[in-house]
Amino acid sequence: MATIVRKELADYFTSVRVFILMLIVFLTSGGALYAVQQNIRGQVSESGFVFLRLFTTSGEAMPSLVTFIVLLIPIIGIALGFDAINSERQSGTLSRVLAQPIFRDNVINGKFLAGIITLSVMVVATMMVVAGYGLVMIGVPPTAEEIVRLSIYLVFTIIYGAFWLGLAVLFSVLFRKIATSLLTPVAIWLFFGIFILIAAPAIANALVPVANATSPEVIIRNAELQQMIMRFSPNTLFSEATTVLLLPQVRSLGIVTMSQVQFMIPNPISLGQSILLIWPQLTSLIGLSAICFAASYILFMRQEIRAT
């Protein structure tokens, strides 16, 4: 399998595709750094965790780096995986490779692993660039807790990317045509990234109408339902996890009433508590990635390897 991983990595790193993705990623981090430079002063006042602000500060027009990453990672995952299997099938290399003394799952495992490595390199590089330039810019070194929080965020990002990669690989196993296997995950990404934002309130309002409701219970039920629907989207899960990890003063993802806010102490919560808060998000994301990979694995193992 090491051979396949090595070849796939060589393919990725010499491809125009990855070059363009890298370019986009670095442009993004440049933009985010610009926003940081303009606005970080106003945002660090009370909370501490100055270094984490490098990643979460947004400008007037420029979203923060983490917002960008929520949008970009799916694109990277899809771009790396959408033709993993069917391009080999179409070019006739798949049957030739499978006729060599290797197990069939080595091929799909190798491709998946190489995809994740490429993705990780991109994410780590972006974060390092931002961290490095940010350090020069603000002159505040990260604390140990900030480093731990960033590392967990990094792992999260890679799992999130693995989900999209797995989804793309799944469609590349499922569909013979490369155009179909590209458009399907892109459609899913659009749905989860954009349409669900429109659909969630619509569905919630249909099920729990709030138009003339005065009782706070109904309003809360409506809001919770909206949130629940949104959480079907891996994008939502990931951005919630990001918020909690990188903004330590966030202490709840649910609805907080005014009477509760009164009794909140506005200080950051500990790392353990932050992780506890996003544990469901973490497990769901891992689960989704595992399902995507397992489905493509099983399908690929059972598929006929006819050249035509």
Place this chain on the structure above:
Amino acid sequence: MGREIVVETCNLTKRYDSATVVDSLNLSIEEGEVFGLLGPNGAGKTTTILMLLGLTEPVAGTVRVCGLDPTRQPLEVKRQVGYMPEKVGFYESLTARENLDFIAELNAIGYVEARRRIDEVLEGVGIAQVADVKVGNFSRGMKQRLGIADVLVKKPRLAIFDEPTAGLDPEGINQILDLMAKLPGMGTTVVMSSHRLYEVQRVCSSIGILSKGKLVVQGSIDELGRQALAGGRYRIEIETRRPTPALVDTIKAIPDVKEVKTSGDLLMVITDSDLRAEISKVVVQSDFLLIQMKIQEFNLDDIYMKYFHEG
């Protein structure tokens, strides 16, 4: 002969949904043969080959390749068997050498040995001069040769080529076939599939004809010819004036003449050998005019067609 059997199938059957693609196939191929697996498109040639390699599982029957069961021991089989698929493809952004390097690596051939073998096989198939050119720039014929090199890198005991001559020009076909004819001398048994008998008859020592998933006939080409043409090998057409039944009887009396048919002034004589001299003599001696005479030999294509229609 006492030579070892490399491929043996017993009642091999493959069904997709309800369509039976390969039906109770019994095949045996000896070591050192060039075996031609023939049949029209959709006869089950590729499916049979995939089952030999363990890339598809049979629903019934058994396969033994080099004494191994490809379904149970796919890796051992694939270590000894090379396979060139019908639409052979390479990584177009890599050079010929890099493509072969990858295959050598998958076969766990050491770097030095791989280097030596790759040079050797590229030389052998005659594309050594383009070893470091990207495969994307190769013509179909060059890719086909690279495909053969790709099979030979692992020094297989059995090499299976699926339609190696498809889409090539006549010269390319001959070159590919010449390469294959050399393989048994290097210790590799060859199985090749094709749907054009006249192409492969030159190099195949024996052939099997598949039709609708069934093996219609298997044997050496001569044997096959004899079997198929039991009804006569030549058809001689004689034009004369007003032939009489007496003339027909005289011609029938010539040894080796199988059948004589008349239609107007034409006589059709089916024979086992070229009897033009004898027949013309008889016609002239019986005082008939011999206006013209045509001979037609049934070739292997006719045999082939005959089997296809039967199947």
